[in-house]
Amino acid sequence: MASSPPTFSSKDAVVCRNVGKTWSAGTSRAHEALRGIDLDVKPNEFVVFLGPSGCGKSTLLYLIAGLEEATGGSIWSFSDKVETPSPERSLIFQETSLFPWLTVWENVSFGLSIRGASRAERRAVAEEALQRVGLKAAMEKRPDELSGGMRQRVAVARALAMRPKVLLMDEPFAALDVQTRARMQDFLLDVWRDSGASVLFVTHHIDEAVALADRVVVFTARPGRIKTIVPVDLPRPRDLFSREAEALRIELTDLLRDEVDRAFAEQEGLASVA
Numbered sequence: 001m002a003s004s005p006p007t008f009s010s011k012d013a014v015v016c017r018n019v020g021k022t023w024s025a026g027t028s029r030a031h032e033a034l035r036g037i038d039l040d041v042k043p044n045e046f047v048v049f050l051g052p053s054g055c056g057k058s059t060l061l062y063l064i065a066g067l068e069e070a071t072g073g074s075i076w077s078f079s080d081k082v083e084t085p086s087p088e089r090s091l092i093f094q095e096t097s098l099f100p101w102l103t104v105w106e107n108v109s110f111g112l113s114i115r116g117a118s119r120a121e122r123r124a125v126a127e128e129a130l131q132r133v134g135l136k137a138a139m140e141k142r143p144d145e146l147s148g149g150m151r152q153r154v155a156v157a158r159a160l161a162m163r164p165k166v167l168l169m170d171e172p173f174a175a176l177d178v179q180t181r182a183r184m185q186d187f188l189l190d191v192w193r194d195s196g197a198s199v200l201f202v203t204h205h206i207d208e209a210v211a212l213a214d215r216v217v218v219f220t221a222r223p224g225r226i227k228t229i230v231p232v233d234l235p236r237p238r239d240l241f242s243r244e245a246e247a248l249r250i251e252l253t254d255l256l257r258d259e260v261d262r263a264f265a266e267q268e269g270l271a272s273v274a
């Protein structure tokens with residue numbers, strides 16, 4: 001679908017207008033996860049979602065991916081209304097699910113086989129994607145021969161093989177140790193620059209937001225609303241020990257503190273009712 005409302009540029013990678021999501025599961029009470037989300041993401045922008053646990057960050061990614069349907073408002077991507085998943089919007093999770101019986105390159109090119117590409121085409125695309133994540137030498141290996149960090153790089157290569165315009169990343173490095181996570185952040189910044197894609201990245205870690213973001217979207221406690229959007233004016237490559245980086249960490253910590261307290265209070269209330 002190519003129609004676009006006049007309120008935003010058709011070049012915007014993602015546009016959310018008054019987006020809400022209320023979960024209703026069976027007979028249990030309706031559960032409002034997100035309310036009134038307005039967000040515009042530019043092509044090749046790196047946007048980080050930061051907020052307390054349960055504020056709807058993952059939910060918003062799934063809505064933008066087209067895996068779940070918003071119950072209010074609408075979402076657009078490059079002037080297409082988001083209604084279903086699209087290879088233009090790839091989602092990467094915390095725990096990579098690679099097929100253990102396929103080689104690395106077969107995993108990377110799996111989405112292309114669904115599109116009907118030949119084996120030779122798939123192999124060529126996988127080789128290029130693996131080259132970009134520095135894992136060409138591991139093409140013929142099986143996933144269980146790789147470390148956790150390498151498996152996440154394969155997941156990124158698999159996403160890149162579909163040539164997405166938007167990469168949606170849900171705490172992709174949360175399961176990795178601190179040193180590997182720092183390496184993966186540098187790696188992701190290189191891939192992001194080369195690919196031209198926009199990245200929407202969910203994290204709990206303020207340090208990760210400071211390292212990666214062009215803008216940080218700070219969410220309120222549930223129902224998640226956008227509390228504020230903080231532009232990050234630090235030059236790249238970033239000196240994460242600079243006074244400016246430290247000032248940003250303090251600003252983000254202050255913004256989050258009340259929301260984390262509210263989220264805790266709510267979770268304690270729910271626990272005492274249960």
Ligand SMILES: Nc1ncnc2c1ncn2[C@@H]1O[C@H](COP(=O)(O)OP(=O)(O)OP(=O)(O)O)[C@@H](O)[C@H]1O
Nearest residue numbers: 023025031033052053054055056057058059060222
């Ligand atoms: N499939 C679902 N069905 C019902 N409720 C859901 C579903 N997925 C999420 N929720 C609820 O929606 C709210 C937001 O969840 P979500 O996972 O999006 O938050 P989050 O900010 O990503 O949390 P975290 O940081 O802990 O991962 C939570 O209260 C959660 O229980």
